Amino acid sequence: MSERLLKGIGVSAGIAVGPAVVVRWTMPEVPHRVVPRSQVEKEVRRLRAAVRDVKRYLQELKTKAEDRAGVDEARIFDAQLLMLEDKQFLSGVADLIRENRLTAEKAFEFKALEVRDMWTATGSPRLKDRLADFSGVAIRVIEHLMHRGADELWEGITQPSVVVAKELGPGLTVQLDREHVVGLVSEEGTRTSHAAILAHSIGIPAVFGVAGAMQRIEQGTTLVMDGTRGTVLLNPTAPEIAEARARERRRRELASQLEEVVEQPAVTTDGVRIRLRGNVDLPDEIRAAQEHRAEGVGLLRTEFLITSHTALPTEDEQAEYFRRVGEAFAGHPVVVRTYDLGGDKLPGPFRVQAEGNPQLGWRAIRVCLDRPEIFRTQLRAALRAAVHADIHVMIPLVTRLDEVDRTRALVSEEAANLARDGVEAKASLPVGVMVETPAAAVMADRLAAVSDFLSVGTNDLTQYTLVVDRGNARLADRFNPHDPSVLRLLKLVADAARAAGKPASVCGEMASEPLLAFLLIGLGYETLSVAPPALPLVKWTVRQVGAARARAAAEQALAARTADEVLDLLRLALAEAVDLKLLDPDARLPAGRRAASLNV
Numbered sequence: 001m002s003e004r005l006l007k008g009i010g011v012s013a014g015i016a017v018g019p020a021v022v023v024r025w026t027m028p029e030v031p032h033r034v035v036p037r038s039q040v041e042k043e044v045r046r047l048r049a050a051v052r053d054v055k056r057y058l059q060e061l062k063t064k065a066e067d068r069a070g071v072d073e074a075r076i077f078d079a080q081l082l083m084l085e086d087k088q089f090l091s092g093v094a095d096l097i098r099e100n101r102l103t104a105e106k107a108f109e110f111k112a113l114e115v116r117d118m119w120t121a122t123g124s125p126r127l128k129d130r131l132a133d134f135s136g137v138a139i140r141v142i143e144h145l146m147h148r149g150a151d152e153l154w155e156g157i158t159q160p161s162v163v164v165a166k167e168l169g170p171g172l173t174v175q176l177d178r179e180h181v182v183g184l185v186s187e188e189g190t191r192t193s194h195a196a197i198l199a200h201s202i203g204i205p206a207v208f209g210v211a212g213a214m215q216r217i218e219q220g221t222t223l224v225m226d227g228t229r230g231t232v233l234l235n236p237t238a239p240e241i242a243e244a245r246a247r248e249r250r251r252r253e254l255a256s257q258l259e260e261v262v263e264q265p266a267v268t269t270d271g272v273r274i275r276l277r278g279n280v281d282l283p284d285e286i287r288a289a290q291e292h293r294a295e296g297v298g299l300l301r302t303e304f305l306i307t308s309h310t311a312l313p314t315e316d317e318q319a320e321y322f323r324r325v326g327e328a329f330a331g332h333p334v335v336v337r338t339y340d341l342g343g344d345k346l347p348g349p350f351r352v353q354a355e356g357n358p359q360l361g362w363r364a365i366r367v368c369l370d371r372p373e374i375f376r377t378q379l380r381a382a383l384r385a386a387v388h389a390d391i392h393v394m395i396p397l398v399t400r401l402d403e404v405d406r407t408r409a410l411v412s413e414e415a416a417n418l419a420r421d422g423v424e425a426k427a428s429l430p431v432g433v434m435v436e437t438p439a440a441a442v443m444a445d446r447l448a449a450v451s452d453f454l455s456v457g458t459n460d461l462t463q464y465t466l467v468v469d470r471g472n473a474r475l476a477d478r479f480n481p482h483d484p485s486v487l488r489l490l491k492l493v494a495d496a497a498r499a500a501g502k503p504a505s506v507c508g509e510m511a512s513e514p515l516l517a518f519l520l521i522g523l524g525y526e527t528l529s530v531a532p533p534a535l536p537l538v539k540w541t542v543r544q545v546g547a548a549r550a551r552a553a554a555e556q557a558l559a560a561r562t563a564d565e566v567l568d569l570l571r572l573a574l575a576e577a578v579d580l581k582l583l584d585p586d587a588r589l590p591a592g593r594r595a596a597s598l599n600v
Helices: 037-068 076-083 087-100 104-122 125-145 194-202 238-261 285-291 315-328 365-370 372-385 401-420 438-442 444-450 458-466 473-478 484-500 514-523 532-544 547-558 563-574
Strands: 005-007 009-012 015-023 161-165 181-186 206-208 222-226 231-234 275-280 297-300 334-337 391-395 431-435 453-456 504-506 527-530
Touching: 009 194, 015 181, 015 238, 037 076, 037 087, 037 104, 037 125, 076 125, 087 104, 104 125, 161 222, 181 194, 181 222, 194 206, 222 238, 238 532, 275 285, 275 532, 285 315, 285 532, 297 315, 297 527, 315 334, 315 372, 365 372, 365 401, 372 391, 372 401, 391 401, 391 453, 401 431, 401 444, 431 438, 431 444, 438 444, 438 458, 438 484, 444 453, 444 484, 453 484, 458 484, 484 504, 484 514, 484 547, 484 563, 514 527, 514 532, 514 547, 514 563, 527 532, 547 563
Parallel strands: 015 161, 161 181, 181 206, 275 297, 275 527, 297 334, 334 391, 391 431, 431 453, 453 504, 504 527
Antiparallel strands: 005 231, 009 206, 015 222, 222 231
């Protein structure tokens, strides 16, 4: 089956079965043509007219998105509209027309490719997510200048089909006819790309990041795509189609159960209260976290405020955003992670010489402490927002105690400065540490003494502990947050926080996996910060299991020899309480072993 199975990232849950419709939504070939000097200004006017027309079209798409996906999701098109209002970019296109006498479409193509290459070269995942937005705008303007349209892409789809593309932007996604397009497969894109967010809101199963999809999938090929697992099966057999449809029925049954559990507290069967907060990467995710009743935000990422912008955000802009998020979760804490810049996330305002090993280089708290003028602005914004909401700040990539001491000193200084200037602000803030290095984990007792809380970022903690680049496909089978070595560090942190009387939580992706959330409860964590879409399933799992069983499973996991053995133990521990197929579709209990083997 492996030759027929393609893997990607499940960005919108659900299973779709149907023939592939392969669409090639790419930058058109633009002939190189020089116009007479007398025609140059006419080409500039054509450019401006095309931009106006495409803006009007995008406004219509935004209205359609409001009807189909909601007002918040429709704001996704604001990013595309802003691109068409970028005076620097448009004046650059006009200069190319005037200086080289190019046609409007050729000048626009030249400038668009220049920007696309520049964004790609940064290696920034966030900029990569926005490339689909930029490409969509560029293609529409060029097609308009060449008197073509994109609507014919969907003509001829007369039966339930799966659309396969190199890249899908939100403009294409929102136009889909749900009756005829039952699934989406894209080579590019991640969970936070705008097309993914819209697909999820509209309810179309989608798998993005499927390498080689355009080459491997021919027009008309029957597909089974699973937006939960992130898989695409080519030419399925009749039994495989039947099994997929059965999986979809089970998923829908679970979805109805999850709707019922959203309003219930996250309490284990033996009465242990677990606090479930949300991770918020982009403003688009606030509503989803609210709808799933997140008890605050355990990780508010702030990089989007600076990445892909040409200027740093002002204090007012940051304070307004922190306040907005805080007020959305009134009565619950919002943990603002200070800028986690560096590595693959160095935006324009932080242009520095390339580093040989950026993940071990100038990043996160190191950047902030070396650029205190930028850090102080962010801390001032948090202090101001804290007047209106329960705002905490959390420092990423801590490896030394003095990084906490220096941050606390800056918070105190800025609080005093705000008071001196008569600006309404809190006199202090809870300051916590994000534990994502082995150094921080083994020093957790000392960090707990100088911090107000600890929160484990399991993504980086796993990467640094196992010396595995989480983005390296060749090492994917080695990137296991449930590896025994990582578990021992997690236990160290939980025990150190408890001994110091300080709260400890987990905010990495590990907390969003129900099987591993069960393990974290067993290790002693009673606060988990979860990706918003995963909140209902994690809550449902918490309500099905006992903390005593979780502790017994965690004790055995700590003594395990391998990551696979840890998963086997967890599956055995859960088998009596939960249908494993609902949590882990690929779960297989080891032959001859039963859940009763656990001494619980």
